[in-house]
Amino acid sequence: MKRMKWIWLLAVIMLVSGGLLSAPQMTYACSCVANGTVMDESARSDAVFEGTVVSMKPSGISLFQSSADAVKTTFHVNEVWKGLVTSDIAVISARSGESCGFEFKSGQRYLVYARETGKSLEVSLCSRTTPYSDAGEDIATLGKGSIPPAPTSGMNNKESSSYIIPLILLLLLIGAVSFLYARKRKRLKSGTSQRSS
Structure with a gap:
């Protein structure tokens, strides 16, 4: 049961972080003024x-x-x-x-x-x-x-760097959640073994 809570928490965190990286925008019908010459x-x-x-x-x-x-x-x-x-x-x-x-x-x-x-x-x-x-x-x-x-040769580097920061942040978030989950699980196991002895 506790494991399911952690899985749900991880899913919610990933959805929220994805939403923060790129929130949907309101869309409106386009209307243009007539083109000039x-x-x-x-x-x-x-x-x-x-x-x-x-x-x-x-x-x-x-x-x-x-x-x-x-x-x-x-x-x-x-x-x-x-x-x-x-x-x-x-x-x-x-x-x-x-x-x-x-x-x-x-x-x-x-x-x-x-x-x-x-x-x-x-x-x-x-x-x-x-x-x-x-x-x-x-x-x-x-x-x-x-x-x-x-x-010029420098253009591709600028374009690719825009993806690196969000990707690193997402990987750090996944790593932190995994670490906390493993630590909590270890603590629960050690608490259970102490009670049984």
Whole structure:
């Protein structure tokens, strides 16, 4: 019976710690103001580029899924009109259009208008971001872009380090609970053996 209490306690602690690492967010229907002109949107954006989606993955650790959860989409960039954009770059967007996220598709080309939010570039459904096949007017207005420079080697280390701290905290929590459980069990056994003798 006591063992079941410890198992339940461990399960509750793991659920609570998972919830703290990534609590679900409220989602709302997206409503956008009509897009401005190509030049207006370019002026409002921190990066404008054309590229092909090479990978998509959730950004961060989450036990609960929401349409507002961030998805990191990595592009192989072919042409740049604005911003410090390398040949491979990642942008963040909400998982679903319900939360104003742009739903990219792997392997497809896009003209991307992104804004800088902290350390990352963010793309919204409300920007002029569009599949490359529908971007004729934008490309004609923007003119010829430039070829992006080669990526820097330090980017992958920053991306992977965001997962390390939560993982270490979770392992420490599991280790502490296991230690306390083993110690309590040993104490109970020694108390039982003393009574029987």
